[in-house]
Amino acid sequence: MTANKIAPLNTADGQALYKKAQKLIPGGTQLLSKRPEMFAPGVWPPYYNKAKGAEVIDLDGNKLIDMSICGVGATVLGYADADVDRAVKTAIDAGSMATLNCYEEVDLADLLVEVHPWADMARFSRSGGEAMAIAVRIARARTDRQVIAFCGYHGWHDWYLSANLADDGTLDGHLLPGLKPRGVPQELKGMMQPFHYNDAKSLKKIATKHHEKLAAIVMEPARNAPAPGFLSAVRQIADETGAVLIFDEITAGFRLATGGIHLTLGIEPDIAVFAKALGNGYPVSAIIGRERVMSTAQDTFISSTAWTERIGPTAAIATIRKHRKEGVPDHLVRIGKRVMSGWAKAAKGAGIEIEVSGIPPLAQFAFKAPSTDNVRTLFTQLMLDRGYLAKNTFYAMYAHTDAHIDGYNAACAETFEIIASALRSNKVEGLLRGPGAHRSFQRLT
Numbered sequence: 001m002t003a004n005k006i007a008p009l010n011t012a013d014g015q016a017l018y019k020k021a022q023k024l025i026p027g028g029t030q031l032l033s034k035r036p037e038m039f040a041p042g043v044w045p046p047y048y049n050k051a052k053g054a055e056v057i058d059l060d061g062n063k064l065i066d067m068s069i070c071g072v073g074a075t076v077l078g079y080a081d082a083d084v085d086r087a088v089k090t091a092i093d094a095g096s097m098a099t100l101n102c103y104e105e106v107d108l109a110d111l112l113v114e115v116h117p118w119a120d121m122a123r124f125s126r127s128g129g130e131a132m133a134i135a136v137r138i139a140r141a142r143t144d145r146q147v148i149a150f151c152g153y154h155g156w157h158d159w160y161l162s163a164n165l166a167d168d169g170t171l172d173g174h175l176l177p178g179l180k181p182r183g184v185p186q187e188l189k190g191m192m193q194p195f196h197y198n199d200a201k202s203l204k205k206i207a208t209k210h211h212e213k214l215a216a217i218v219m220e221p222a223r224n225a226p227a228p229g230f231l232s233a234v235r236q237i238a239d240e241t242g243a244v245l246i247f248d249e250i251t252a253g254f255r256l257a258t259g260g261i262h263l264t265l266g267i268e269p270d271i272a273v274f275a276k277a278l279g280n281g282y283p284v285s286a287i288i289g290r291e292r293v294m295s296t297a298q299d300t301f302i303s304s305t306a307w308t309e310r311i312g313p314t315a316a317i318a319t320i321r322k323h324r325k326e327g328v329p330d331h332l333v334r335i336g337k338r339v340m341s342g343w344a345k346a347a348k349g350a351g352i353e354i355e356v357s358g359i360p361p362l363a364q365f366a367f368k369a370p371s372t373d374n375v376r377t378l379f380t381q382l383m384l385d386r387g388y389l390a391k392n393t394f395y396a397m398y399a400h401t402d403a404h405i406d407g408y409n410a411a412c413a414e415t416f417e418i419i420a421s422a423l424r425s426n427k428v429e430g431l432l433r434g435p436g437a438h439r440s441f442q443r444l445t
Ligand SMILES: Cc1ncc(COP(=O)(O)O)c(C=O)c1O
Pocket: 127, 128, 129, 130, 132, 153, 154, 155, 156, 220, 248, 249, 250, 251, 252, 275, 276
């Protein structure tokens, strides 16, 4: 039994506003991953009115349970978490901005260094991409070198997008196929050297070729399980070349541990970068690291007014404290595992082949069927009709309950049956109420 009555979702008000937005805002929205085209064009509700726990009320008044990317991974505790919001409201009442600094940034630095004993210092910013740009600047300043060996996605800034100057297919396996580096200075060409996750040899090749020029190795420590010995080989290459090892924990952090996923893997970087879950959705990001590396931030210029407001660090402190006190990672893993086995069971029952991957709190599946974009879109459309925001990726939140998962798994079983039957009769496209979804990020990390 599914939790909700089954009916095509009416999102007319939302669709009308999104049409207007596309004329006023290039791209319609600020984040590629939040474009309705990434889910089910013309069907997916583009806007929300209210979000609480795991529930969202869209602009048309539809009440939906979020079993998708849940604030794009930012709201690890759940929407409008009462404890984080209470702390934030207190901070607002006390004045969120002043000429003087907010003391909370010192408390947050203290807390992050306590959680990551290898680190000595922290800087703060407000988004993931800018925090990565800061980390790379520090690494380049520290080493007086310019080449970056990288793997995976790390934001929109010039240092990263310059990877596609040499060949605009460089990022295909790391981010989106065909990203154009228009507007990025040609002079950055050749600075970015891609390697593949779980392939230490490809990194070693870069290290050998660029030994004296390698400023940093930039990667997510894990999105799937690292192969035995891979991360220690990366650490060794960083040590041998003198490159700064930067772990991007923007999405992987706060899923398997309170703090970086690297805490569970036994490898220490020189810098780790956090955003998203750090503030449970309030804008805050952190660059933490060893003193010998972080102190170089003083030898270059890294400074911004918005990084000094009070809400970000206040939210981060409240999030970390609750995360640690309530053992949030255990819940995320248990919920994620239930979802992953729900997909596998639903697929088996319907006779569909899927591939399930990721760590349980950041899980995904891929349909192994022809016309996969349309199949994925049909899944989203059918789940919307049953009251769920869903795609082939699920980011677990502390607010997800077993009752949510029971209903969701039952709805998946139903929709997989419908998809199987549509595939057999070649009717997938005919069932869609809009075009197929655009391709999402393809991560190899
Ligand atoms: C691993 C990783 N790095 C960097 C970013 C960029 O962070 P933001 O969107 O906050 O700029 C993301 C966002 O998805 C990410 O997953």
